[in-house]
Amino acid sequence: MIDLAPPPPSLLIDASLFLDFDGTLVEIADTPDAVAVGHGVAPLLERLAAALPGGVAIVSGRPVHEVQALVAPATLPIAGSHGLEIAAADGAIAAPDRPAALDTALAASRVFASRHPGTLVEDKPFGVGLHYRGAPEAGEAVAALAEELAAAHDLHLQHGKMVVELRLAGRDKGAAVEWLMAEPARCRTVPVFVGDDVTDEAGFAAAVAMGGAGVLVGPARATSATYRVNCVADVLAWLDAACREMT
Known part of the structure; x- marks a missing residue:
C-alpha cells in the first residue's frame, strides 16, 4: 500500500x-x-x-x-x-419520511443495549446507531444483530468506527x-x-x-x-x- x-x-x-x-x-x-x-x-x-x-x-x-x-x-x-x-x-x-422499520430496529437495539453494558444506542432521524466503543468485546454481537435487523427490515447496514448503523437506503x-x-x-x-x-x-x-x-x-x-x-x-x-x- x-x-x-x-x-x-x-x-x-x-x-x-x-x-x-x-x-x-x-x-x-x-x-x-x-x-x-x-x-x-x-x-x-x-x-x-x-x-x-x-x-x-x-x-x-x-x-x-x-x-x-x-x-x-x-x-x-x-x-x-x-x-x-x-x-x-x-x-x-x-428529507424523506421516516420508515416504521427504523422504530422496530430502534426498539430491538435498545433491548440489546440493556443487556450489554457499555453499548449505546443513537436514535437518528433516518437511522439507528449502535455504538460499542465502551464495550469493544461486544463488537461481534453488535454486528450480528445489525445484520439480522438489516435483512429483516430492508435497511442499509453501515459500519463505522466502533459503531454500526441501520439506516434508510438510497x-x-x-x-x-x-x-x-x-x-x-x-x-x-x-x-x-x-x-x-x-x-x-x-x-x-x-x-x-x-x-x-x-x-x-x-x-x-x-x-x-x-x-x-x-x-x-x-x-x-x-x-x-x-x-x-x-x-
Missing part, C-alpha cells in the same frame, strides 16, 4: 469543499454528545466559506440539527444522516456531494472531500470522479482518497493555510 502525500494549500483554489465532522473537524468522543468543538472551528469555516468559489458544506452521519448546533454561529449547507437529509444555508431541509455521502455539486454556485468548481471513516469513501469516490480530490484523515489504508493527513489538528492547519493563500 502506497502512502498518500499531504494536500497542498493550493488544492482548494477553484474548489467546493465538503467536510465530514467527527474525526475530521473534531476529535471522536466516547459518546456522540460528548464531542468538543474547538473555539476556532466556526470562524475558520466562515472564512473558508467566504474565500472558496463553491463555499463549504458539512457532510456528516449526524442529523442536520446536531451539526447546525455544533458549528454555530457558522451557517453552512449541511448534508446530514449520510446524505438522507440536506439543508441549504437558509436552514430549509429536504443515499450516501457520495450522492450528497453529487446533489450539492449540481447547484449553480458550484457547477464551475471541483469538489474536495475530507473525511476519516469508511463511511466517507463514497464521498472520496464522488469527488475524484468529478475531477476533484479526496483527503483521508488518519492512518494510511486502502482508500479512494488522493491525499492524506494524520489527524484533526492537521486538517485544521491545512484549511487555515489554504484560506490564507486564497485571501
Whole structure:
C-alpha cells in the first residue's frame, strides 16, 4: 500500500469543499454528545466559506440539527444522516419520511443495549446507531444483530468506527456531494472531500470522479482518497493555510 502525500494549500483554489465532522473537524468522543468543538472551528469555516468559489458544506452521519448546533454561529449547507437529509444555508431541509422499520430496529437495539453494558444506542432521524466503543468485546454481537435487523427490515447496514448503523437506503455521502455539486454556485468548481471513516469513501469516490480530490484523515489504508493527513489538528492547519493563500 502506497502512502498518500499531504494536500497542498493550493488544492482548494477553484474548489467546493465538503467536510465530514467527527474525526475530521473534531476529535471522536466516547459518546456522540460528548464531542468538543474547538473555539476556532466556526470562524475558520466562515472564512473558508467566504474565500472558496463553491463555499463549504458539512457532510456528516449526524442529523442536520446536531451539526447546525455544533458549528454555530457558522451557517453552512449541511448534508446530514449520510446524505438522507440536506439543508441549504437558509436552514430549509429536504428529507424523506421516516420508515416504521427504523422504530422496530430502534426498539430491538435498545433491548440489546440493556443487556450489554457499555453499548449505546443513537436514535437518528433516518437511522439507528449502535455504538460499542465502551464495550469493544461486544463488537461481534453488535454486528450480528445489525445484520439480522438489516435483512429483516430492508435497511442499509453501515459500519463505522466502533459503531454500526441501520439506516434508510438510497443515499450516501457520495450522492450528497453529487446533489450539492449540481447547484449553480458550484457547477464551475471541483469538489474536495475530507473525511476519516469508511463511511466517507463514497464521498472520496464522488469527488475524484468529478475531477476533484479526496483527503483521508488518519492512518494510511486502502482508500479512494488522493491525499492524506494524520489527524484533526492537521486538517485544521491545512484549511487555515489554504484560506490564507486564497485571501
